[in-house]
Every structure is written in C-alpha cells, then in structure tokens.
Amino acid sequence: MITRNTIGSPVAALRYGPYGSFGVTGPSSRPPYGQGSLGIEVADDSTSLNPPSEKADFGNEVDFFGDSVLALKQVGFRVFQTNENVGYGGAENMPNIRFEIDPNLSALPADNYSTMVWVPDAAPVTNRWSPFIDATTTGYWYLTGNETSCTQAAECSFQELKASLDDGGAKPTIYTASIGKGRDYMWIGAVDGLRINREIYDFEPNGVRTRRA
Numbered sequence: 001m002i003t004r005n006t007i008g009s010p011v012a013a014l015r016y017g018p019y020g021s022f023g024v025t026g027p028s029s030r031p032p033y034g035q036g037s038l039g040i041e042v043a044d045d046s047t048s049l050n051p052p053s054e055k056a057d058f059g060n061e062v063d064f065f066g067d068s069v070l071a072l073k074q075v076g077f078r079v080f081q082t083n084e085n086v087g088y089g090g091a092e093n094m095p096n097i098r099f100e101i102d103p104n105l106s107a108l109p110a111d112n113y114s115t116m117v118w119v120p121d122a123a124p125v126t127n128r129w130s131p132f133i134d135a136t137t138t139g140y141w142y143l144t145g146n147e148t149s150c151t152q153a154a155e156c157s158f159q160e161l162k163a164s165l166d167d168g169g170a171k172p173t174i175y176t177a178s179i180g181k182g183r184d185y186m187w188i189g190a191v192d193g194l195r196i197n198r199e200i201y202d203f204e205p206n207g208v209r210t211r212r213a
Helices: 083-089 158-165
Strands: 011-016 036-042 056-060 075-081 096-102 114-119 140-143 173-181 187-196 199-204 207-212
Touching (some): 011 056, 036 173, 075 096, 083 187, 140 158, 173 187
Antiparallel strands (some): 011 036, 036 187, 056 173, 075 187, 096 114, 199 207
C-alpha cells in the first residue's frame, strides 16, 4: 500500500485466487499467472470526508522513480470483475493504473506534481478473469492537475496524453506506479499481470514476481 494515498480503511493485499466464480471452468477460472493476485476492496460511503468513499493505491515508490513518461510504450492488466461491481457503479466501475509524475512543462515550471490516470472501458467478461486489457489502446487517460488539455472532463488517448506533455523542454518523469481504486464506487475484485513496458508483474501471496513480456 502507498500509505499517503490511502483514504479510509480499504484492502489492497496480495492473496490466493480468486478462483471461480461457481460454474466457471478453464483458464479464465484461475489467476492468469501463478496462484495469486492483488485483491482490492474499497467502500463507497465509509468516511466522514467529502466524498465519503475510500481510496486505495498499491504500487512501487522506488523502482520507477526518474523513469521517462514518454518511454512508456506498453501498459495494462488483467482483472477479475464481478456482476456485483457492475451493479454498484456501472460497467466501467473498474480499478485504475496511476503514475505519479513530474510534468516538467515549460509553461508551468513550479508545477512538479500530477497523476496520470488510466480509466478502463468495461471489462469484457465478468465473474472470471479477463484477457489482457491494453491501457495504450482502450479506455482513456487524464492528468489530475489539469496541466494540459487532458483532464477528467476532456478525456485523452494514451498517445494524446504523452504528446501533451512533450512540449520541447525538460521531459516528464515518473515518481511512482500503482494500481488504485476510488474515490467513487464500492468495488471488490482483483488484478493480476500488470504490464509496464517489457515487464509483467505477477502478484502472488508471498510477493510480486517480475516476468518478461
């Protein structure tokens, strides 16, 4: 867990499974890599804050520090989505991929922080593991600080967001990489096989394994 990005008392923990749901067999009934996954549980109305929902981020604050945002080429994951989650917040009630970054924009030299957020489309399947969902070609991206035209109200593709940060000056760099959920709807599910460029991160109960894509 990235402690400073946690709101409420959500769960983001390495776990076995999930396996199922009942009646589901074959490859989609088990985690795509190994025996485990990253389990995430957030509530929608459990804090005294506004909004009252929880937020969880599970990620890495060390290994991506200083890497180039513009060098990101491949990003995505596999998800275990349930019909219940769809009922809580609609078909696009899904976890996100988030990169905390230094935008390094020439027009905003004092702005050294923003978060790149990927909002996936609806999962292609429910109550089982999805195939790989490619964050570079599906869903949309935005910056939390409104540094460019890619805002939550003006959705951008992955390539559009990177282009908006490439203004000819110092290049944008990464602080952290994470999978997160909130602050919006209740969601209880799991993620596995996070891909960042040539590495796939396999979430297992006893740790995170790195695989070559």
